[in-house]
Amino acid sequence: MVMPVPAAVLTESAVPGSMNDVRRSNLALVLGRIAQASADTHLTRAQVASATGLTKASVSSLVLELLGAGLVCEIGLNPQGERGRPGVGLQLNPDxxxxxxxxxxxxxxxxxxxxxxxxxxxxxxxxxxxxxxxxxxxxxxxxxxxxxxxxxxxxxxxxxxxxxxxxxxxxxxxxxxxxxxxxxxxxxxxxxxxxxxxxxxxxxxxxxxxxxALAELQHRQANGGSGFLFVSGEVGVGGGLVIGAELFTGPEGHAGEVGHVVVAPEGSLCSCGGTGCLETVAGQDAIFTAAGISGSRTRSENMSALVDSLTAGEPGALLAVDRAGKYLGMALASTARVTDIGSVVLGGHFAVLDPWLRAPLVASLEKYAPGRIAAEQVSLTAVGQAxxxxxxxxxxxxxxxxxxxxxxx
CATH class of the missing domain: 3.30.420.40 (ATPase, nucleotide binding domain)
Structure with missing residues (x-):
C-alpha cells in the first residue's frame, strides 16, 4: 500500500508553534517514509534521515517512539546504500x-x-x-x-x-x-x-x-493519478468519483451518486423518492424482476440463476441485462460530460455481468457521449467484493x- 507523505520537513527553528506540534509532524513524516517503501525494501534510520532531511539523531528518537507504539519493527540488516557498518532495517509492524x-x-x-x-x-x-x-x-x-x-x-x-x-x-x-x-x-x-x-x-x-473507490485508487496508484468513476452495483447503484488521485465527495460529501441520475423520466419510483433513476433499471432487484427471476432465494442464488439463464441464452435474461447496460451507459455519459472523467471501473453485479453487459454499455456510451469514454477505459474492479x-x-x-x-x- 502506497501511503501519502507530508510534503515538507518541519524543524524547530523554521516553524512557529509548540514543540509538540513539530514533533508530531516529524513523527508522521518518518512513518510515512517507512510506509512508502516497497515490500522488499527496509529503510534504515540513516536512509530515512536522508530522505526526510531530518537529522539522524532526530530520526533515531522518532523511530524509538514508533517502536514503542508498536507501529514499526526492526528487521535484519540493510547493507544497501550504507557506508561502513550496515544499519537495521525498519518496516511497518505486521502484527x-x-x-x-x-x-x-x-x-x-x-x-x-x-x-x-x-x-x-x-x-x-x-x-x-x-x-x-x-x-x-x-x-x-x-x-x-x-x-x-x-x-x-x-x-x-x-x-x-x-x-x-x-x-x-x-x-x-x-x-x-x-x-x-x-x-x-x-x-x-x-x-x-x-x-x-x-x-x-x-x-x-x-x-x-x-x-x-478508495480501494481501487490504492490499487491503481502505481500507474499514476488519472481520475475515474467507480460504479458499485448492488441492490442499489453507488458511485465514487476520483479526480487527480483524490476521492471527490463534494461540499456536502455526497458527490458521485450515479445511481440516482435520471435515465427514464417516465419510469418507476426510486427508493430515494425520485422517479426513473438508474437504480430502477440497473439495480440487482430491477434486473432480477425484468429477467423473471424472483422467489425466496437469496440474492446470491438469484445472481447465479441469472448467470445460468444468460449462459443458456434465455431471451428474458438477455433483454434485462441489455436494458441495464444501455441505461448504465446513458448515466455514465451524462456523468462524464459534467465531471470530465474518461475512465470507469465496474464493481458488484456489473462486473459479474460484464460478458453480457459490456456491448450495450459501450454502444450507449458511444451514442450519448461519442469519444468521451473509450471502450478500453471501461475496466472491472481489481479488488472485488471486498x-x-x-x-x-x-x-x-x-x-x-x-x-x-x-x-x-
Missing part, C-alpha cells in the same frame, strides 16, 4: 492491523488488514437488512467483528481501529447515516464504539461506494500514518 466492516442490504462483512494493506482475515455473513432497525444489524455486526478480531488475535495481530461502510449518505463527523434508502434508514445515529471497544483509533464511518471494507480500512491506515501519535506507547 498491527485495522478492521474494515460493511453493512449492505443482504449481508454484513468484516475483514482485518495489516498496516501494509494485506487482507489477513475476512468473514461475510448473509443477512437480510432491508427495512431492519439499526440496532439488530449493529448487534449482528458487533458479533461478527468480535469473531474476526478473535481470529486475528490468535495470529498475534492487534487491531488498532476500523472503518464501517454503509450503502447510503453519511455524516462521518457525527456517525450518522443521513439516508440509506435500500436499508430503510433515514437520520440514523450509529454507536460505532460498540464495534471495536477499547481500540486506540475507534471506528470511522464511510459511504460504501466511496470506500470501494472493496468497500478494504477501502474503509485503508482510509483508517492512512489516517494513522498522518497522525501516529494517536497510538500511545
Amino acid at each position: 498491527r492491523a485495522v478492521m474494515g466492516m460493511e453493512i449492505n442490504v443482504d449481508y454484513i462483512a468484516a475483514g482485518v488488514i495489516d498496516l501494509s494493506g494485506t487482507l489477513l482475515v475476512q468473514e461475510i455473513q448473509e443477512r437480510d437488512n432491508r427495512d431492519s432497525d439499526s440496532g439488530p444489524v449493529m448487534d449482528a455486526l458487533a458479533l461478527l467483528a468480535a469473531t474476526v478480531a478473535s481470529a486475528a488475535g490468535k495470529r498475534g495481530v492487534r487491531i488498532l481501529g476500523g472503518g464501517l461502510a454503509v450503502p447510503g449518505l453519511v455524516d462521518a463527523a457525527t456517525s450518522r447515516v443521513l439516508l440509506a434508502p435500500n436499508l430503510g434508514w433515514t437520520g440514523v445515529d450509529l454507536d460505532l464504539t460498540r464495534l471495536l471497544p477499547g481500540t486506540a483509533l475507534g471506528v470511522a464511518l464511510f459511504n460504501e461506494a466511496n470506500a470501494a 472493496g468497500a471494507l478494504l477501502g474503509a480500512a485503508g482510509s483508517v491506515v492512512r489516517s494513522l500514518v498522518e497522525a501516529p501519535y494517536l497510538v500511545q506507547p
Whole structure:
C-alpha cells in the first residue's frame, strides 16, 4: 500500500508553534517514509534521515517512539546504500492491523488488514437488512467483528481501529447515516464504539461506494493519478468519483451518486423518492424482476440463476441485462460530460455481468457521449467484493500514518 507523505520537513527553528506540534509532524513524516517503501525494501534510520532531511539523531528518537507504539519493527540488516557498518532495517509492524466492516442490504462483512494493506482475515455473513432497525444489524455486526478480531488475535495481530461502510449518505463527523434508502434508514445515529471497544483509533464511518473507490485508487496508484468513476452495483447503484488521485465527495460529501441520475423520466419510483433513476433499471432487484427471476432465494442464488439463464441464452435474461447496460451507459455519459472523467471501473453485479453487459454499455456510451469514454477505459474492479471494507480500512491506515501519535506507547 502506497501511503501519502507530508510534503515538507518541519524543524524547530523554521516553524512557529509548540514543540509538540513539530514533533508530531516529524513523527508522521518518518512513518510515512517507512510506509512508502516497497515490500522488499527496509529503510534504515540513516536512509530515512536522508530522505526526510531530518537529522539522524532526530530520526533515531522518532523511530524509538514508533517502536514503542508498536507501529514499526526492526528487521535484519540493510547493507544497501550504507557506508561502513550496515544499519537495521525498519518496516511497518505486521502484527498491527485495522478492521474494515460493511453493512449492505443482504449481508454484513468484516475483514482485518495489516498496516501494509494485506487482507489477513475476512468473514461475510448473509443477512437480510432491508427495512431492519439499526440496532439488530449493529448487534449482528458487533458479533461478527468480535469473531474476526478473535481470529486475528490468535495470529498475534492487534487491531488498532476500523472503518464501517454503509450503502447510503453519511455524516462521518457525527456517525450518522443521513439516508440509506435500500436499508430503510433515514437520520440514523450509529454507536460505532460498540464495534471495536477499547481500540486506540475507534471506528470511522464511510459511504460504501466511496470506500470501494478508495480501494481501487490504492490499487491503481502505481500507474499514476488519472481520475475515474467507480460504479458499485448492488441492490442499489453507488458511485465514487476520483479526480487527480483524490476521492471527490463534494461540499456536502455526497458527490458521485450515479445511481440516482435520471435515465427514464417516465419510469418507476426510486427508493430515494425520485422517479426513473438508474437504480430502477440497473439495480440487482430491477434486473432480477425484468429477467423473471424472483422467489425466496437469496440474492446470491438469484445472481447465479441469472448467470445460468444468460449462459443458456434465455431471451428474458438477455433483454434485462441489455436494458441495464444501455441505461448504465446513458448515466455514465451524462456523468462524464459534467465531471470530465474518461475512465470507469465496474464493481458488484456489473462486473459479474460484464460478458453480457459490456456491448450495450459501450454502444450507449458511444451514442450519448461519442469519444468521451473509450471502450478500453471501461475496466472491472481489481479488488472485488471486498472493496468497500478494504477501502474503509485503508482510509483508517492512512489516517494513522498522518497522525501516529494517536497510538500511545
